[in-house]
Amino acid sequence: MVPPTGFTAQLTVFSAAAMAFLAVFALALSLAAGRLADRWTSELARSATVRISAPQGQIEAQTRAALGVLQTTPGIASVRVLDKDEQQALLTPWIGQGLPLDVLPLPQLIEVVGDETGYDSEGLRQRLAAEAPGARLDDHARWREPLVRAAGRLRDLGLLSILLITLTTAAMIVLAAHAALAANAQVIRVLRLIGAQDSFIVHAFVRRFTARAVAGATLGTGLGMLAVLLLPDAPETAGGLAAGIGFRGWGWLWPLAVPLLAGFVAFWATRLAALRSLKELS
Amino acid sequence: MIGLENVSYGYGDGELLSGITLDLSPGSFHFLTGPSGSGKTTFLKLCYMELVPTAGHVRAFGRDVREMDRDDIARARRRIGIVHQDCQFLDHLSIAENIALPLAVGGRAGPDDAENLDALLGWVGLGNRAGALPPELSGGERQRAALARAVIMSPDVILADEPTGNVDWEMSKRLLSLLAELNRMGKAILVATHDLNLIRAAKTKVNARVLRISDRRLQLAGADL
Structure with missing residues (x-):
């Protein structure tokens, strides 16, 4: 037409x-x-690290105390103390191989994985401070949030x-x-x-x-x-x-x-x- | 079927037509004459609703044109066959397609169309030119094709504007007999022309009334021709 x-x-x-x-x-x-935003929000939000820095003799006692706190906290699915080899593997990319890590005063790391419901970071922080003064909870929020916002x-x-x-x-x-x-x-x-x-x-x-x-x-x-x-x-x-x-x-x-x-x-x-x-x- | 009641029309300053009353009833045959620029084409445009009168009423098939919307006008035009002075074809379609266009446009295209179209092309003597494009046709062939397109929907009214404007006398007579044939079938016909020979020739075939536009008014000019 x-x-x-x-x-x-x-x-x-x-x-x-x-x-x-x-x-x-x-x-x-x-x-x-x-996808990136989702992953940074969900996967990383569920994992956190507790770092225990204390004089050599107290590390073990404080680790036990921290574990006690973590295991009685609702919303936490699993808690695992990283062994020496694992910690070394984490550090290798940053400082190279062959460094005598045994002689360095390394903090002890505990990996914390939350369950579906999640846990109350602030409450956990206060209880850790009371039971194990050398323990610091790092839930990655500080570096995660701007990344999630950017994504x-x-x-x-x-x-x-x-x-x-x-x-x-x-x-x-x-x-x-x-x-x-x-x-x-x-x-x-x-x-x-x-x-x-x-x-x-x-x-x-x-x-x-x-x-x-x-x-x-x-x-x-x-x-x-x-x-x-x-x-x-x-x-x-x-x-x-x-x-x-x-x-x-x-x-x-x-x-x-x-x-x-x-x-x-x-x-x-x-x-x-x-x-x-x-x-x-x- | 188309009635004008005290109709006036003006383009901007001054009236071109005024106080015109006319009724195109079934089986009527009218000639419209008058000098160039007297308003013949404007008169036809009022009849096919391209123009709305500045005063008075135009009724098409019982309805006032002022109360009709665009679709009403489109539907009414399917009952009016128009032969334009310059034919108005779509130049990229063949003559056969152009003639059948009103069927497609009106959603009436059907299975027997091919046969009807052939018969119609034969009737206007264009059977062997069906595939030609409009610019390839002579003036007379184009006029006959325009007539074929005007009648394909079997309209109640046929309006023709100078249909013999650029064809020879033989062709004029042929067109006239085609129009007379349609008139005998009960169609209302209005032909605008300034060709007095055509009007005289028509008098022997049909009972035509001759109207003349003079000094903006429509006058019956029957007997003196």
């Missing part, structure tokens, strides 16, 4: 593809940041990017639809004269732009997913967020929503633009 327009059609497809490509990355970033903010930025990409796509489709409607004013006039209702004319444009947006977005999403898939593998412990970018398991289904969203946006953007400009024609 509406004459084909090669060049502008290709521009619409290209823009939809580019937006979908960007959306896939924003989505991957959001999901990775979300959460990053996830929000990713979601905001997706929102902006969606709105930009809508704006682009509206502009393209307006151009097409203006270029086809004569066609619309003829259709009106032979009895076409607005819905018929709108449908012709909506079908065309939705198809273009979905085709472009499918292409862009495919390329975006491929690019994410081909990201070089880095161990997550070392790379942190950079290594975590990507999709995991069912997460690969998320980007498939991008072409659907593009189609939905194109449908409504074209429909509203067309209905509005038809009102201005006779």
Whole structure:
């Protein structure tokens, strides 16, 4: 019904593809940041360390006292005293091998793992101070919280990017639809004269732009997913967020929503633009 | 079916048409004459509801045009076949597709269309030009195609604006006999033309009334032709 327009059609497809490509990355970033925030919140929150620094002779007595306190604290699932080898393994990355650790006055470390309900850190701290003055509870809160906040903010930025990409796509489709409607004013006039209702004319444009947006977005999403898939593998412990970018398991289904969203946006953007400009024609 | 009651219309300053009353009833045949710029096309636009009168009432199939919304007007236009002066085709579609367009637009496309379309193309003598694009046709062929498009929905009223404007006399007579044939089937027909020979030729075939726009008013100009 509406004459084909090669060049502008290709521009619409290209823009939809580019937006979908960007959306896939924003989505991957959001999901990775979300996973990181969750992990820092849940896994690390449940583990804590009690460090006992005391004169050599008192360490053992204070360790026993601290263990007594920990074992009677509700919300703690397990408590374990780290042995010499384990402590040495923890220190090796920092100070290198071959150091005679035996001669250094090392504090004793106790690993504490909370259960689902969690424990009251402040209460535990006070009881430890009373029973074992050399014991210090470190629940990692001090360094964990800013990291969780940063990861959460990053996830929000990713979601905001997706929102902006969606709105930009809508704006682009509206502009393209307006151009097409203006270029086809004569066609619309003829259709009106032979009895076409607005819905018929709108449908012709909506079908065309939705198809273009979905085709472009499918292409862009495919390329975006491929690019994410081909990201070089880095161990997550070392790379942190950079290594975590990507999709995991069912997460690969998320980007498939991008072409659907593009189609939905194109449908409504074209429909509203067309209905509005038809009102201005006779 | 289309009635004008004391209708006036003006573009901005001053009236082009004023105090016009006319009723296009089934089986009627009207010619509309008048010098160029006298308002023939404007008169037709009022009839097919592209323009709304500045005063008076236009009624289409019993409803006042002012009370009709865009969709009502679209539906009413399916019962009015219009042959425009410049035909108004979609140049990227073939002639057959252009002629069948009102069916598609009205959601009336059906299985027997191909046969009907062939019969219609034969009736206007375009059977062998079905696949041609509008710009490839001669003036006369385009006018006949426009007539075919105007009648494909079997409308109650046919409005034609200078349908013989750029065709030779033989073709004019053919178009006229097509319109006369439609008139005998009970359609109301209104032809705007300044071709007096056409009107004289028509008098032998149909019982036509001749209207003349003069000094913004519509006058019956029957007998003196």
